[in-house]
Amino acid sequence: EAGVAQSPRYKIIEKRQSVAFWCNPISGHATLYWYQQILGQGPKLLIQFQNNGVVDDSQLPKDRFSAERLKGVDSTLKIQPAKLEDSAVYLCASSLGPGANTGELFFGEGSRLTVL
Amino acid sequence: AQSVAQPEDQVNVAEGNPLTVKCTYSVSGNPYLFWYVQYPNRGLQFLLKYITGDNLVKGSYGFEAEFNKSQTSFHLKKPSALVSDSALYFCAVRDDGATNKLIFGTGTLLAVQP
Numbered sequence: 001e002a003g004v005a006q007s008p009r010y011k012i013i014e015k016r017q018s019v020a021f022w023c024n025p026i027s028g029h030a031t032l033y034w035y036q037q038i039l040g041q042g043p044k045l046l047i048q049f050q051n052n053g054v055v056d057d058s059q060l061p062k063d064r065f066s067a068e069r070l071k072g073v074d075s076t077l078k079i080q081p082a083k084l085e086d087s088a089v090y091l092c093a094s095s096l097g098p099g100a101n102t103g104e105l106f107f108g109e110g111s112r113l114t115v116l
Numbered sequence: 117a118q119s120v121a122q123p124e125d126q127v128n129v130a131e132g133n134p135l136t137v138k139c140t141y142s143v144s145g146n147p148y149l150f151w152y153v154q155y156p157n158r159g160l161q162f163l164l165k166y167i168t169g170d171n172l173v174k175g176s177y178g179f180e181a182e183f184n185k186s187q188t189s190f191h192l193k194k195p196s197a198l199v200s201d202s203a204l205y206f207c208a209v210r211d212d213g214a215t216n217k218l219i220f221g222t223g224t225l226l227a228v229q230p
Contacts, residue, residue, distance in 0.1 A: 004159070033217070042206055042220035043160070056215040091159055103148050103167075103210040105218060107159035 002026065004108035006092050012114045018080035021111045023092030024073070030097030032069055033105065034077050037089040046090075049075065050097065082115045089113070118143045120190075120207045122221040129197045130229050137192040137224045139207030148210035149190045150218065151181055155203045163205075166190060177201070197228045 005024040013019050025032050030051050035043035046065065048056040052072040060067070064083070069075040079086055089112045093105040119142045129135045141147055148167055152160040164175025171183045181192045192205060207221040 040222070042208075042222045044220075045217050048215055048217055056217060093160075103150060103165060103216060103218060104162050105160075107152075107161070109157070109159045 004092055004094055004106055006090075006108035006111050008111060009109065010112050010114075012116065013082055014116050015084055016081040018078065019082060019113060020079075021077045021090050021092075021113075023075045023077070023108060025075075025092070025094030026106055028096075029094035029106070030072075031095045032075050033093040033095075034067055034075070035091040035093065037091055037110070039088070043091055046077070079113075082113075084115050087113055087115045118147075118209045118211050118219050120149075120209045120219065120221040122205075122207055122224045124224050125222075126225040126227060128227045128229065131199050132196050135194050135197045135201070135226065135228070137205050137207075137226060139190045139192065139221060141188050141190060141207075141209050143209060143212065145212050147183075147190075149181075149183065150208040150210070151175065151179070151190075151192050152206045152208060152220075153177075153203050154206065154223075160206065163192070197226075199228050199230050202226055202228045 007022050032049045034046045037043040046060045047067045049069040052069050067077045089110040091110045093107045095105050121140050150165045151163040154160045164173050166173050166183045174180045179194050204223045206223045208218040211217045
């Protein structure tokens with residue numbers, strides 16, 4: 001079974017530039033998450049999708065971050081304009097939908113962003 | 117609000133010795149608790165979970181965790197550590213809101229010396 005796919009693995013940009021990350025979840029997983037992991041900290045949820053609808057984006061900095069999951073499958077996370085403090089690993093995860101979700105998440109390998 | 121705390125930034129243990137990585141939790145209601153492991157430059161991998169039932173939960177790679185309600189703890193354990201167990205370990209709790217998202221601790225780096 002294919003796992004969660006993310007790209008790119010690494011990205012270096014200058015502040016005020018834009019960047020986009022892509023995620024393809026495990027087939028059949030209705031729930032998709034984007035987490036931000038800053039060095040030395042635990043992952044923090046940015047946004048959670050249920051199919052193509054947003055169920056939690058309370059910690060997403062909406063003035064610069066946006067995410068979409070138009071067809072309920074793959075997703076894109078965009079940052080525009082980037083700040084130095086956005087340097088982090090962006091983790092995508094997926095899980096089965098409601099009723100079958102006991103909380104186990106399947107993570108991709110992450111996209112490491114460095115903002116100079 | 118749900119939260120977990122991992123009091124140790126790093127745990128050092130010799131290969132073959134038992135290991136414990138500590139986690140305490142704060143929840144309203146019944147806790148759903150998890151352990152994940154992160155190897156260098158990799159995503160997080162699920163190890164084990166406690167939902168209900170036996171307080172001793174067995175998981176992947178020989179790891180187990182003990183749920184202790186009176187001490188609000190969920191410590192990760194392994195009887196005999198391997199060098200290959202060296203990694204970053206995260207404790208997590210499922211949020212009790214509608215989204216059921218996971219809230220992670222700050223992580224504990226486990227270093228197993230040969």
